[in-house]
Amino acid sequence: MTEPxxxxxxxxxRALALLEALADRPDQGxxxxxxxxxxxKSLVFRLLHTLEERGFVSRDPERAEYxxxxxxxxxxxxxxxxGALLYAARPVMDALRDQTSENVNLVVREGLKSYVLATRAGRHSIRLFAQAGRNGPLHAGGGSLLLLAYADPSVIDAALSQPLEAFTPYTITDRAKLRQALERIRANGYNIVLNDLDEGAFSVAAPITGADGTIIASISVAGAVARFDEERRESHLKAALDAAAEISERLSIHGPGESGLVKSRA
Amino acid sequence: MTEPxxxxxxxxxRALALLEALADRPDQGxxxxxxxxxxxKSLVFRLLHTLEERGFVSRDPERAEYxxxxxxxxxxxxxxxxGALLYAARPVMDALRDQTSENVNLVVREGLKSYVLATRAGRHSIRLFAQAGRNGPLHAGGGSLLLLAYADPSVIDAALSQPLEAFTPYTITDRAKLRQALERIRANGYNIVLNDLDEGAFSVAAPITGADGTIIASISVAGAVARFDEERRESHLKAALDAAAEISERLSIHGPGESGLVKSRA
DNA sequence: AAACGATGTTTCACAGAATAAAACATTGAG
DNA sequence: CTCAATGTTTTATTCTGTGAAACATCGTTT
Known part of the structure; x- marks a missing residue:
């Protein structure tokens, strides 16, 4: 372990820590x-002064609170x-791709469609549906289904009242079965699908939680079913869940790495 | 000059300057x-390193660009x-209130309604329509009319296709006259109204430009017509326009006072 | 292929800047 | 009116941020 x-x-x-503290709890003196x-006090005062001159903090002139x-x-x-999501996810997606050697997709929901925010291509080039900037269905695909599962009930109803296109013979188009699938996703906290959007492809998706605690995106590992065995199923799932947790943590207001925080100064 | x-x-x-530079032009090395x-170089490298550890900048690992x-x-x-608008406007509104001793309002448009983001009460307490957090009409009131004037033509059409309530005998409810008024506002670059929303009240409004160059809000000085003479008309107008310009400048990506730091002393 | 140039990274010694402590000013409460 | 709490300013000391220059790495040119 070479010292980093x-x-x-x-x-x-320290200045950045100050900003974080203010974000966490505003209107402090x-x-x-x-x-x-x-x-x-004097240090904080000068830091605030510097930050204020550049408009990074503002001072209530009367109450002297920042x-x-x-x-x-x-x-x-x-x-x-x-932006925040994309920037938070970027390095995590890179790591996930390196871990799994498979494609990695970051997907959000836009109304009744899914939207691919970013992708990472795995080692094995395989042509999949996912392509950055592309709109897709909500009722097929690992990440999309997961987003639907965690969407507002009214969104689910609206999505299910539309015609459900069958992209492959495996696409779930039966509404009752689809609702069952969604329920299982919520129970599991993840989603694994095979062949439902791209024939011959698997997808392992995990949910990303935003700062307000709601599920705002999904990250998924996708590749050819030929390479998908029980062992990989487990490892990919764990990797995807870890990646999702990592991104969620970064998006939380408290930020990453509470562990190394300087508290030992007592 | 004695430096304060x-x-x-x-x-x-320096770190903050670096952030500004990256915001101004991303993907720099x-x-x-x-x-x-x-x-x-070494300084920049270490600043970036510090900022990166806290997630304030991100590095493209391959291309070594930030x-x-x-x-x-x-x-x-x-x-x-x-938020940005509010925080940018806050001190400017304080100053404008102090300059004019009248009420100051910061108004944005929400669909076909106006919305009062913030207010400052002038010395003379007078009861006016404006109240922070309140929705109002678009076709009456100094700031509202100004926002309508600069809105997309489709928004103007939609607003004019609604019933136009007469809040006072002076409210313009004739659609042709209203369009004329909007045209004059655009020609002038400001708006002055009397009695059209609150009986006995004047309002002097100026447009605030966002970072993308579009008009996103209005700031206005409002008070009792009894105190509104030709002299005050001029001074209030100038003050409002200056305030609007100041806020717009703060919202621009380049930020305030690049060349000379004009610190308004009180 | 070898040499070059441009860029990112690391080291290091020293000036001077950041810091802690404490004095001072101001405000509000009892 | 006094006291307590907070924000502001000063100052001495130390430690940190800084620039210069060496080093590494990569892509391009000859």
Whole structure:
């Protein structure tokens, strides 16, 4: 275990910690922040001053309390609607692809369609339905079905009241059976399908939870059924669930890596 | 000139400048960033490293290029949909209220309604329609009419195809006259109304431009007509236009005062 | 293929900047 | 009016951020 070299600039890191603290609980004063972060008042004061000059925090002039500033919002909008998700998922998708050697898909729901936000191509090139930027059905495909399962009941009803196209002989088009499938997905907390959207393909999908606790996306491992045995079924599932958990954690307001937090300064 | 104390922490300020640079032009490498910011490569490298550990920037592992990270998005969403606008406008509204001693309103459009995002009460308490969080009409009120004037033609058509309630005898309910009024607003670049929503009240409204160049909100000065003379008409108008420009500038991707840091002292 | 140039990464010594502590100012409560 | 709590400012010391330059890596050119 070679030491990971610490290039971290402490002052900057403290400033970022301050921002996180303000995001976590806004409208705090200097003293309160200093106490909860284990910093001195003067330090917090100067950090806030610096952040304020650039609009990253704003100060209520009367009450001398601080909150996140408008510039955070301006920069955040640069990322676009799904920006946070995409940026959070990017490295995790890379890792998942490397682990499984299979295709990896990040899918969200748009109304009654699924939408492929991003993909990673596995080692074995196989032509699958998933393609970044592509709309797909909700009632077929590992990630899509999972999103449907966790969607609002009204969305499920609306989706099931549409004609259900059969993409392969294995596509579930029977509404009662589809509802059963959705129920099983919710019970399991994941979804594994075979051949239902692409003939000869499997898909192992896990749910991603947004900052508000709702399920906002799915990440899935997909490949050729020829390479899908019991052993891989297990490993892919675990990998997908771990990846989903990792992304969900990153999207949570508290952020990643609580473990290494500096608390030992007592 | 006596410098009013510089509490700025240089390291933090540089990090923030780096974030701004990445927001301005993403997918830059270390060298490119160092050059454009006038920093050394090693410094930029370490700043990026620090920012990356907290997810504020993300690195494309293959191409070694950096972009804003997901954490920016997570924090940004904390501000809510209109967060950036609200936070950008807050101090400007305070200043405008102090300048004019009148009520100040920040209004956006929501479909075919107006919505009061925030208000500041002037010295003279007067009961007006505007109240934070309140929906109002689009065809009456200084800020609302201005928003309608700059809305998409389809929105204007839709708004005019609805019944036009007369809030006072002065409310414009004639569709042809209303279209004329909208045209004049666009020609002027501002809007001044009297008594059209609240009897006995004036409103001087100016348009706020978002980062994408479209008009996203209005800021207005409102009060009792009894205090509205030619002189105040001019001063309020100038103040409103200045305030709108200031907020628009803050919302632009390049941010405020690139060339000269004009710090308004109170 | 070898040499080059451009870019990212790492090391290191030193100036000066960030920091903690404590004094000072201000505000609000009892 | 006094006290307590908070924000602001000052200052001395140390430790950290910094620039320069060496090193590594990669893609391109000759």
């Amino acid at each position: 070299k610490d290039y971290k600039i402490a002052a900057v890191d 200097v003293t309160s922040l200093a106490k909860s972060l284990g910093m001195t 909150a996140l500033g408008y510039r955070i919002g301006v920069l955040g909008e640069r990322l676009g609607k799904d | 104390k510089d509490y700025k922490i240089a390291a933090v300020d 270390v060298t490119s960033l160092a050059k454009s910011l006038g920093m050394t 972009a804003l990270g997901y954490r920016i998005g997570v924090l940004g969403e904390r501000l809510g949909k209109d």
